[in-house]
Structure formats: C-alpha cells, structure tokens
Amino acid sequence: MRKLPDNLVTEQSNQKAKKQPIHESAKKHVTGEAIYIDDMSEWPNELHVATGKSTESHADIVSVNLDKVRAYPGVVDVIVQSDIPGEVDVSPVLSGDLLLAGDFVHYIGQPIFAVAATSFRAAKQAVELAEIEYKPREATLHPKESLARQEFVLPTHTIRCGDAKAAMAKAPRKIKSDIYIKGQEHFYLEGQISIATPTEDRGVVVYASSQHPAEVQKLVAKVLGVPVESVQVEVRRMGGGFGGKESQAATLGCMAAVLAVRNRRPVKYRMPRQDDMVQTGKRHDFWNSYEVGFSDEGEIISAEYDLVGKCGCTADLSDGVVDRAMFHSDNAYFLPNARISGYRGKTHTVSNTAFRGFGGPKGVILAETVVEEIACSVGKDALDIRKLNCYQEGKRQTPYGQSVDEDVLLPLIQDLEDSSNYRARREEIKAFNQQSPFLKKGLALVPVKFGISFTSKHLNQGGALVHVYTDGSVHVSHGGTEMGQGLYTKVAQIVAKTFGIDYQRVNVGATRTDKVPNASPTAASAGTDLNGMAALDAARTIKERLQEFAMEHFGIAADEFAIEDDQVILGKGDSDSQVMSFPEFVKLAYMNRVSLSSTGFYKTPKIGYDRKAAKGRPFLYYANGAAVSEVVVDTFTGEYKVTQVDILHDVGASINSEIDIGQIEGAFVQGMGWLTSEELSWDEKGRITTNSPANYKIPTSADVPEKFTVKLFDRANSEESVYRSKAVGEPPLMLGISVWCALKDACAAVCDHQISPPLAVPATPEAVFYSMQAAKEFSAGAVSNSEKSMKSL
The missing domain is CATH 3.30.365.10 (Aldehyde oxidase/xanthine dehydrogenase, molybdopterin binding domain)
Incomplete structure (x- = not known):
C-alpha cells in the first residue's frame, strides 16, 4: 500500500473524548429486525435437506438400501456419493473430507446420503428409514492411542532453541508430568445453515453462514464441476462463528448447491442443534506432556514439551492448530533452551477444526501449568515466577526465533x-x-501474549471496494464477515476517519464473492487488520483523486486542501478560504469526471516462517x-x-x-x-x-x-x-x-x-x-x- 502525503492522513481522534459509534446492527439484533439466513422468506418451491448418518466410528459399508427413504411422502430427491457431479472431496486445505461417504465411514455421524424434501420434518423423518449394513473395523478414539499407534493425519513438527537435553541435565530442579485438556463446542447461537438458488448455466447463488465465503465458492464450484465464477456467495451476518464456520460451513453450501442444481429449485440446509453437535468439529482435545528444569529461584532453564492434538479423522485445519499450540506454549515466558514437538493425532471421530484462539489456548495453559508447579516447588507466589520468567530486556527471543521487541508485558502485569x-x-x-x-x-494473575497474523502466510491479505456517490454517501465492500464482533462498524469508522467525514455517511454492505474475490477467512483475529487496511487504502486513493482535482480546479496547493468534520476546506490557512459540504464537493468532482470508486488491497509485511528450519517471524x-x-x-x-x-x-x-x-x-x-x-x-x-x-x-x-x-x-x-x-x-x-x-x-x-x-x-x-x-x-x-x-x- 503506497504512502500518501501527511496532509492526506487523518489524525487519529481521541477515542476517550468522542462518543463511540454503537455496533451497526445492535438495534436490529435487539428488535429482531436483523435478518439471518433462516429469517429469509422461503420460496414457494423451496426444498429442505437432512442427511443419513453413520452409526459406526470406523467401518466398511456393506450395503445401503434407500427404497423406503425415496418412497416417504414429501421426499423429492435422494443422493449418494455417486450422484455428486464434480469432486466429492470438500477439504479446506488437504484431502479426505468427503461431502458424502462412499465405501467406508470414519466417524459416528458421517453423512452417507442426503434427502431433499418439501419440509424439513419430512426430510428428517425419511432419513430414519434407511437400511445400512456395516463391517466394523478397529477404531482409534484417543490421542494417546494415536501416539502409541503412530497414527497421524500429518507429519510431526518440532521447534528447538538452545540445547534442551544438556540444560535439563544440569538444572538444579525438575518437574515432569502431563495434562489432558478437553475441547469445546462452538455453540454459536445461529447453527450451521446455507440456502442455494440455481442460476443459468448450472450456476448457483449461495447464502451462507460462513466465515470464509471464498472457500464456500471454491468448493461449491468443485462439487458442481463448474468454474468458480459461476458461483456467487453472500454473507450478511452470522449469529456467531468462533471458528466453527471457518472451514466446516462449506459442507452445507455444497450439499444445498448440488441439490438445487439437480432439481432446479431453491434448497435450504439447516442443521438442527443436535445434528450440528454430532456432525461438526470442535476445539481440539490436547494431551500435553512436559519436563521442565529450573533454578532454585524458579527461573526456567530448559523445557521439553510434547503436544498431541486430537485432530479427528482428517486434517481439516489441524496443521495450523497444532502449530499455534506450539507457538504459544511459551506464552509470556522466555525459554532459553527448549524442544517443542507437535503431533497431529488421527482418531476416528469428527474432524476437529478452528476455534477462537486456534491452538493457542492449549499452549498457553501448558505454560501456566508449568508456572504453577514451579511456584509450588520453590515456595513462591506464582506471580513472582511469572514476572521472573516474563519476556523482558535480555529475554526477548521466542523458541521459534521471533523477537518480542515491544516492552508491554511487564509494565502491563505491574499495572494490573x-x-x-x-x-x-x-x-x-x-x-x-x-x-x-x-x-x-484462590487467586491468580495470568498474562497472555498472543501472536497476530495467520500462520499460513498467503492468507495475510485483504481486499476492499469503496464507492462514493454524488450525494456524499459511501458504500464499502470488503472480504471480511460480520459475526457479531463489530468488524463492519470498525471498517466504517476507518473509512469515515480516512475521508474526514461523518461516520453516518458510510455503509458496509454484505460480503459477496463477486465484489471482493479470493478473500481470506475472517479468523486469526485479523479481520480489522486486513480488511480495515484494504478499505483505508481504497479510501485514500479516492481522497488523493479529490485532492488532485481540487488543486487543478481551484488553483490551490496540496497542503491547502483538507476534509475535516464532514466539510471540504479549499485554500486552508488563507483568510479567503472556501468551505463546501462533502456532498457538494463530491458532486462537483463527478461533474468534472473524477472517478469516485476504487479497490483497495493490503498484505501484511515482515512476516514469514521457515518450516524446515523451524525459525522465523510468523506474527x-x-x-x-x-x-x-x-x-x-x-x-x-x-x-x-x-x-x-x-x-x-x-x-x-x-x-x-x-x-x-x-x-x-x-x-x-x-x-x-x-x-x-x-x-x-x-x-x-x-x-x-x-x-x-x-x-x-x-x-x-x-x-x-x-x-x-x-x-x-x-x-x-x-x-x-x-x-x-x-x-x-x-x-x-x-x-x-x-x-x-x-x-x-x-x-x-x-x-x-x-x-x-x-x-x-x-x-x-x-x-x-x-x-x-x-x-x-x-x-x-x-x-x-x-x-x-x-x-x-
């Protein structure tokens, strides 16, 4: 993103002095006016989906008889894996996540067939009539079992710094133990849901409750066997996501799209809560074992950590989740010598997925468990152990090689x-x-240091599209999704501040793949960082054009132009300066053929992690x-x-x-x-x-x-x-x-x-x-x- 002259950059306002805009949909949420997907008016010929699920965790499918399902009143269509026109794999990154199972199943709840009926009740009742015969296989259900059997969805990764074994041998004190950390259900208020409506040429429009519209678009195109541009995905808002709608929401869009195109009718696929809790992944369980050597004062000398994630039957996003757990197993504490290994345990359970914090919480709680045990061992308050080991002058380098340069942790801890x-x-x-x-x-003061950026470098990019209309109103589109966190509000504030206009002039529209293509998911806490910067870039481009027009049209210098408090000042600093309203000036610019629309783009600088060397700057x-x-x-x-x-x-x-x-x-x-x-x-x-x-x-x-x-x-x-x-x-x-x-x-x-x-x-x-x-x-x-x-x- 290019640098503009200082006079084009609006100074940051004092947030304490100004009243903050409320969430852009706050009143709609409270009054019920906010439209979620299930609130959309149904088409007269709309179909509803339910899926037939596996009752075995690991088995061959011997036979499937769906005659009674097809004959049930209200059933319009029944599909199995062979009915999918394109690819059956809907994995977000690697492979293995099948839209419908084929010859075998890998977890209880895995979809084997799908029913489209005139009502959800009919679809739900019909799937119960299926006759399926299985030949069970041995199942792996616990990460300890996956480690013992060396069953992993992806290779193990290890981070090293110093010489952990040699330092451990010399340490005056040691602790060695393990902790099993269970996962968490997302429990978003709005469950997983999508609506697909067919268009011409086997295309489709999908209304999704997804944190990653671009991925839904790509995977729907794959299962239909059509170009990506033939699929449009729209997300106005979600009733919560928390990571559960980053990768696994795409399945519903794909299923609805296949049935919509087959039947040339709109199709809604809404999971009831129990199906949602059975069929979708959760926060990963982790089994963490550790050995730590430390001084008599409680200063950590060496740490050896093994983190085993319960990934489920396929990779999904587990590689990044386990990496995140490893990156945060130091939390706020300097480890001079460390060996941190992350195992991607395969189990015959639903594939676990992203959850707020990704794997970070599983690493942080490991670090805090260690601190608590050290404090008990040396007879000190745990806070003193935290402050002693905290990143500070002389203790800056993380195990993966990034320096903690910002001096925030200790002052923040002391302040609290x-x-x-x-x-x-x-x-x-x-x-x-x-x-x-x-x-x-009991009492505890616990710090947190959390890295901000996607650990997959290519995802650290954002796009936006900004239009200024001749009445002074501004419309913004960007690749981020709103799930209640206030992203749309913040982006509108950024655009208003960049232009120097009133916040009420700016509206952020629904996220659509035909307005901002190839967008990254709204995840990793990077929604405002990426999309806000992209919107700022687009707004600056338009503002620069307005400045150039003002300089030419009014014969003023660059520093004599300003937009402040919703007014355009021409000849700023002169006694005879001219003031125009923003709408008046924008209309004048339009009449003089100035472009009032621009795209914006941002990519996060400085980051990069060398996986082979296990060193770099991921954040x-x-x-x-x-x-x-x-x-x-x-x-x-x-x-x-x-x-x-x-x-x-x-x-x-x-x-x-x-x-x-x-x-x-x-x-x-x-x-x-x-x-x-x-x-x-x-x-x-x-x-x-x-x-x-x-x-x-x-x-x-x-x-x-x-x-x-x-x-x-x-x-x-x-x-x-x-x-x-x-x-x-x-x-x-x-x-x-x-x-x-x-x-x-x-x-x-x-x-x-x-x-x-x-x-x-x-x-x-x-x-x-x-x-x-x-x-x-x-x-x-x-x-x-x-x-x-x-x-x-």
Whole structure:
C-alpha cells in the first residue's frame, strides 16, 4: 500500500473524548429486525435437506438400501456419493473430507446420503428409514492411542532453541508430568445453515453462514464441476462463528448447491442443534506432556514439551492448530533452551477444526501449568515466577526465533498487580484459608501474549471496494464477515476517519464473492487488520483523486486542501478560504469526471516462517493482556464461584473502545466456560454423549462475576497496523485461564501449597473435588510420614 502525503492522513481522534459509534446492527439484533439466513422468506418451491448418518466410528459399508427413504411422502430427491457431479472431496486445505461417504465411514455421524424434501420434518423423518449394513473395523478414539499407534493425519513438527537435553541435565530442579485438556463446542447461537438458488448455466447463488465465503465458492464450484465464477456467495451476518464456520460451513453450501442444481429449485440446509453437535468439529482435545528444569529461584532453564492434538479423522485445519499450540506454549515466558514437538493425532471421530484462539489456548495453559508447579516447588507466589520468567530486556527471543521487541508485558502485569491490589488480596486470602476449614479461596494473575497474523502466510491479505456517490454517501465492500464482533462498524469508522467525514455517511454492505474475490477467512483475529487496511487504502486513493482535482480546479496547493468534520476546506490557512459540504464537493468532482470508486488491497509485511528450519517471524505483532481472578471453593462438594475478575488488555490505539471491551468480556466468559463447565464427552464407541444443551453447559449470566472490571492498556501499536490498533477477537479468551489457575490455587490451599494438585480441564465441580481430595491425601500422607519419622527417632 503506497504512502500518501501527511496532509492526506487523518489524525487519529481521541477515542476517550468522542462518543463511540454503537455496533451497526445492535438495534436490529435487539428488535429482531436483523435478518439471518433462516429469517429469509422461503420460496414457494423451496426444498429442505437432512442427511443419513453413520452409526459406526470406523467401518466398511456393506450395503445401503434407500427404497423406503425415496418412497416417504414429501421426499423429492435422494443422493449418494455417486450422484455428486464434480469432486466429492470438500477439504479446506488437504484431502479426505468427503461431502458424502462412499465405501467406508470414519466417524459416528458421517453423512452417507442426503434427502431433499418439501419440509424439513419430512426430510428428517425419511432419513430414519434407511437400511445400512456395516463391517466394523478397529477404531482409534484417543490421542494417546494415536501416539502409541503412530497414527497421524500429518507429519510431526518440532521447534528447538538452545540445547534442551544438556540444560535439563544440569538444572538444579525438575518437574515432569502431563495434562489432558478437553475441547469445546462452538455453540454459536445461529447453527450451521446455507440456502442455494440455481442460476443459468448450472450456476448457483449461495447464502451462507460462513466465515470464509471464498472457500464456500471454491468448493461449491468443485462439487458442481463448474468454474468458480459461476458461483456467487453472500454473507450478511452470522449469529456467531468462533471458528466453527471457518472451514466446516462449506459442507452445507455444497450439499444445498448440488441439490438445487439437480432439481432446479431453491434448497435450504439447516442443521438442527443436535445434528450440528454430532456432525461438526470442535476445539481440539490436547494431551500435553512436559519436563521442565529450573533454578532454585524458579527461573526456567530448559523445557521439553510434547503436544498431541486430537485432530479427528482428517486434517481439516489441524496443521495450523497444532502449530499455534506450539507457538504459544511459551506464552509470556522466555525459554532459553527448549524442544517443542507437535503431533497431529488421527482418531476416528469428527474432524476437529478452528476455534477462537486456534491452538493457542492449549499452549498457553501448558505454560501456566508449568508456572504453577514451579511456584509450588520453590515456595513462591506464582506471580513472582511469572514476572521472573516474563519476556523482558535480555529475554526477548521466542523458541521459534521471533523477537518480542515491544516492552508491554511487564509494565502491563505491574499495572494490573497494582490496580487490582493483588498483594493485599493475597494476604487476605492466606489469612482466610488458614481460619476456614470448609471454604477455600484462590487467586491468580495470568498474562497472555498472543501472536497476530495467520500462520499460513498467503492468507495475510485483504481486499476492499469503496464507492462514493454524488450525494456524499459511501458504500464499502470488503472480504471480511460480520459475526457479531463489530468488524463492519470498525471498517466504517476507518473509512469515515480516512475521508474526514461523518461516520453516518458510510455503509458496509454484505460480503459477496463477486465484489471482493479470493478473500481470506475472517479468523486469526485479523479481520480489522486486513480488511480495515484494504478499505483505508481504497479510501485514500479516492481522497488523493479529490485532492488532485481540487488543486487543478481551484488553483490551490496540496497542503491547502483538507476534509475535516464532514466539510471540504479549499485554500486552508488563507483568510479567503472556501468551505463546501462533502456532498457538494463530491458532486462537483463527478461533474468534472473524477472517478469516485476504487479497490483497495493490503498484505501484511515482515512476516514469514521457515518450516524446515523451524525459525522465523510468523506474527506481525503480539497482543497482550492479563487477568486477575478470585474464586471461593466448597471443600465438601467442589462447587465454586468466581467472585471477582480484573482485566487489563492491550488493544493498541483502540478504534472503538466500547466494541473492544465487549469483545474482551465475551471472550473471557467463553474461555472461562471452556475451562469450567463445558465438558465434552464420548462413549467407548466414539459417540458424542454431550450432544445437546441439556447435557452440555455453556456459561450463563449467573456465571459472570459480579465484580468484573475491564480496562484497556493505553499504548499505540508499535507496528503500522490500521490506525495503530491491535486485534482483539481471540487473545482475551485465554485470560479465562486465570480462573482455572485460581481454582488450582484454592485446591493447593487444602495442603498449604505443599503441592500443586492435578486439576482437570474443564475444572467442573467434580474435578475440583477430586483435586482437593488429592491435596488432602498428600497432606495426610505427609503427616503420617512425619509421625513415622518421629517414632523411629
């Protein structure tokens, strides 16, 4: 993106002094006027889809009899794999994800056939009449099994720095253990859904609830066997995505498109919640094992980590997920000697996929587990261990070779430590725990350092299209999608600020593949960074044309032209300067044949990771934050309450502080849910048993702590991001780890912090109870051993 003269760059306004625009659809969300796909008026001849699913986790299909399905009233069409006109593989990156199974199945719930009927009820009832015979095979259901059997969807990757083994051998202290970290269901409010309407020449228009319209377009074209340009995909908004609609939403668009083109009728494919929870991937489970050597003061000397992701039966996006877990297994801490290996475990379960934070949370919680255990070992407050090992002067290099140059982490931690009265509260909690046998309190301050950029370099690009109309109104199209996070609002603010006009003049339209082609997914927290920069580039191009026109038409110099507060100033600085309204000036430019439309483009600079060398710069910058969480636990039952949370988060120079704070609050609660109440479970056959809201518990308003304070760390991004802001979508989710650490702290209080007892993830009340029991047993054993020692004397 080219540099323009300084007078063309609108100065960043003081966000604290100006009232922030609310989310562009906030009122529509509240009143119900916002149109989601299932709100669209149905066509009179619209068909509805349901799929017949596998009941085996790994098996050959011996026979399929669909006669009764086809004969069911209301059924118009039934398709199997051989009916797909183009390719059957709908994988986002590699291969293996089939639109419909063929001769074998790889997980319970895998679609084998699809039904299109005049009503959803008819389609759903018809699929139950299928007669399918299987020949079961041995199934791998756990990442430990995949590691033992060396069954992986992709090769293992390892990052090294220093000499981990030699440093480990010399370390004065060591810890060695493992932790199993369960996944998480996306539980977006709007489930997976697509509508396809046929067009001429076997083309189709798809209305998708997808974070990646360009991928939906590409895969629909593949399954239809038509050029990509024959398929148009539109996304106006989603009712949540959280990564679950990055790759796996494409399947619904493909299925609807095949049936729409076959029958020359509009087709809707909406998954009911239970089908959605059975058939779509989740956050990956991870089995992490670790050995760490450290000094008597608690400074990490060496770390050897093995991270095994439960990828499911195909690769999906697991390569990037496991990479992300590896990149963030240091979290905020310097590892002078390290060996970090990531395994892509294959299991006969649904392919897991992107989830807010990608694999980052699984790496961060590993780092925090290590810190908690070191603190117990050396008898120090965990915060002191965090500060000792934190990236700082002399400790800048990450294991993968990127330098943490921005000096944010320690100042941010210290600021929150002071503002939250951490030390005083620690003493109060210590006193409380000493006199309270039945209730125990826990406290933890946890930092987060999260890299911002797609780890696949080619995805770090964005495009936009900006039109200025003769009445002064502005229309913006870009490749990003709106899923409630406020991207459209921020892009409109960026364009308005760049032009110097009122925010109300700018409208961001639905994301369409025929307006901005080949767009990257809205993911990796990069939506504003990429699409905002592209929109800014387009707006600057138009503004530059307007300046050139003004210079020629009015005979003024470049620095005598300005657009400020919705007015065009001609001859700025002169006593006889002329002022025009923006619409008036734009109309004049049009009458003089000035182009008022432009595309914009942005590609992230400086990044690049050499996978063979396992070194490089995968991220443009880091977003940072810290949270202090306080909990109280009932030692009899394991029940607990989060009583207070204080957050300080780094969003650079915020574009919209209200939206950013809302994102931080929501991400924290979602992270807290993953770590406390949201427990995914499967039976011994590989069937998910937590398949509905009745047995899968997301946080409610009652779980939000009454004392919940969120503040923004006031420092502009040192990198040239859009108006020096920072990404906000994913990093705050990991601040929820502070709740888990606080629960671990409360459990350790049962044995006066002699050990850091194991605590499962998620830390359900049952898990907390068992952790406290382990602490009690250790304490009792220590007393028993002491008594034996006294008797022997």
